[in-house]
Amino acid sequence: MVDNASSLDDLSPAERRRRRIRDSILRAAERMIADQGEERLSIRRLAEEIDYSPAAIYKYFESKEELVAELQDAFFQRVLGHVDAVRHSAEPFRCRARQSVRVYIEEALHQPHHYIGAFSCVVDPQSDADQSSMKFRAFDYLVAMVREGQALGEFDAAKDPITLAKSVWACCHGAASLMAHLPHFLNGLNGEPEIGRDAFLELHADVIMAGLSTR
Amino acid sequence: MVDNASSLDDLSPAERRRRRIRDSILRAAERMIADQGEERLSIRRLAEEIDYSPAAIYKYFESKEELVAELQDAFFQRVLGHVDAVRHSAEPFRCRARQSVRVYIEEALHQPHHYIGAFSCVVDPQSDADQSSMKFRAFDYLVAMVREGQALGEFDAAKDPITLAKSVWACCHGAASLMAHLPHFLNGLNGEPEIGRDAFLELHADVIMAGLSTR
């Protein structure tokens, strides 16, 4: 969807200029979302940020929704990249599986507002763009990991790998979502002593791995 | 927070009238959220629904935020009630624990838009209202359940029960959140065969229980 190839050359100057401006809009929007969240991003303030009129934005993007969707896709692509790197590392399987869980959550929390935005409304199943979104490619990775674990006898092979992957995704997403939405999730919800993010992720990954394991 | 006592009597007629109207506003808002989601609820359309002027709403509620917060608290109170009923039932512990997980998710999905709304923005930790919110009472229940499991030797007593409860909450919330946001979560994300909600919840509860268990 995103033509990210570094083909800055062999492009007409007009096209180069267009891309440069398009990118500057995206960068400004990215910064505003990271700082203040998606709901505080407005076309007018975005236009002001880059010294354009609000209407000018619409020469580059169909709608605010499309603009935000492009940023979200790029965000998930980054998350996906990090998870994929772990998945293909040289570590033993259980280590890679554990790390995949951790990295998904950690990268999601690297830009909490982006992650929140990606799940801020009910996603229309009809939309083609959503079906091919990076969110769902991340899910494919999870399925592959579960299948690998089943082949190795680490995970219960009697269970449907796709359903199992959905369960794991739910566990990961839940942790990322709660930490993104509740800043005091780790700092003692009702006055309990706080825990470090690492300690929590360590335990959470333990729980998930134990939940999947044959024994 | 909500004075829900059925004290319709021993109240001045003025106060009764006031409560009746306040309730009718809440009911109309509830219906609109259930039908179209929180972001489609507007004070103007709400006012029209009950044949009042927009400004009239503000005689009963400080802000739209307060109105919505009250509905969310009532929603979580209902969820909490169902979970609590399971927790205190006569079943053996493991059965109750499993059912608690299932009931939380099922009740959350009974009104998906309400659940989405409860986690639609970053919750301000400073706010007193949030600290005493029903969301966090639900968490207390979870902690109690984990402690019970540890006392019975079913769950690993070496682990911090509060951290463990946070992990379980993440697993439950993740499933509810994904199913609420992605209507096709169970219907095959990328063309895979669909699975029933019951089958998924069954497996997800299995994973969580296995994750907690000592063996």
Add this chain to the structure above:
DNA sequence: CTAAAGAGTGAACACTGTTCACTTTTTGAA
């Protein structure tokens, strides 16, 4: 050099939450 295509804009439309001066209704006490 000129015509067409693209970039950019101000003003407007239809919304949103919220406030405020204002009128009408209801209430409680003299």
Add this chain to the structure above:
DNA sequence: TTCAAAAAGTGAACAGTGTTCACTCTTTAG
């Protein structure tokens, strides 16, 4: 019953939102 005070209700306005459109100005290509 009368009358002031309190409460309920309102239309208009403010400041903000996403978006569109006629319009100008610039850049491009033939």
